[in-house]
Amino acid sequence: MSPIYLKPVRYYFSSDKDLFNAIKNIFGFYPGNIFLYKLAFHHKSAGVETVTGMKINNERLEFLGDAILDAITADYLFKTFPLKDEGFLTEMRSKLVNRIQLNKLAQKMGLDTLVQLDSGLSNQYKSFQGDALEALIGALYLDKGYKFTNNIVLERIIKHYFNINEVVNQELNFKSKMIEWAQRQKKQIVFNVVDEIGSGYKKQYIIEIEIDNLPLSRGQDYSIKGAEQLAAEKAWTKLNEEAQK
Numbered sequence: 001m002s003p004i005y006l007k008p009v010r011y012y013f014s015s016d017k018d019l020f021n022a023i024k025n026i027f028g029f030y031p032g033n034i035f036l037y038k039l040a041f042h043h044k045s046a047g048v049e050t051v052t053g054m055k056i057n058n059e060r061l062e063f064l065g066d067a068i069l070d071a072i073t074a075d076y077l078f079k080t081f082p083l084k085d086e087g088f089l090t091e092m093r094s095k096l097v098n099r100i101q102l103n104k105l106a107q108k109m110g111l112d113t114l115v116q117l118d119s120g121l122s123n124q125y126k127s128f129q130g131d132a133l134e135a136l137i138g139a140l141y142l143d144k145g146y147k148f149t150n151n152i153v154l155e156r157i158i159k160h161y162f163n164i165n166e167v168v169n170q171e172l173n174f175k176s177k178m179i180e181w182a183q184r185q186k187k188q189i190v191f192n193v194v195d196e197i198g199s200g201y202k203k204q205y206i207i208e209i210e211i212d213n214l215p216l217s218r219g220q221d222y223s224i225k226g227a228e229q230l231a232a233e234k235a236w237t238k239l240n241e242e243a244q245k
């Protein structure tokens with residue numbers, strides 16, 4: 001049997017057997033350094049206190065995992081579509097790893113049930129599931145290395161949860177859809193930056209869409225463009241649901 005499936009000796013003496021088993025069930029391997037995976041699921045609202053009294057959380061792992069995920073996805077798309085230009089590859093990567101998609105993926109994988117989060121703040125942190133997924137990829141990279149992580153991300157995430165041909169045909173530019181809809185309906189649509197959260201590389205923007213001066217939806221992302229797209233996707237979904245009633 002391959003070592004990937006063998007339980008590490010520490011498993012039998014660990015209080016983290018549930019987490020060991022959860023990782024094995026989701027990704028097909030047992031963790032080496034279980035602390036990294038525990039930390040990946042600790043949101044900043046429920047940080048782990050060290051012996052020095054300092055609280056640590058999954059934000060650093062999330063930063064690392066985001067970069068690793070982008071690199072793996074870009075490499076996969078580059079090789080899968082050798083004749084496509086940079087614009088196509090960039091749009092495809094956005095379809096695969098945008099914030100809403102990562103949140104949905106984390107929920108499908110059951111990661112949302114593993115996140116340690118202040119329950120009273122769950123509505124405030126809309127992307128904690130996707131953040132935990134990125135942090136988990138960061139933990140995996142530190143524990144197993146890039147080659148192993150690349151294989152897990154491709155086989156257990158991208159190829160398992162996506163039909164790449166269907167992704168190619170998916171409409172991504174929801175902002176354009178909303179603007180076209182507003183023009184047809186002769187309504188005024190405005191994308192407002194209503195708040196900014198954090199600073200530096202962690203800075204996020206909150207965009208609110210108003211239709212005829214009435215708020216319709218909000219989106220939050222690390223770029224204004226990304227937040228606009230998320231808000232527009234929510235608005236588009238809401239409009240279609242109302243139309244079907």
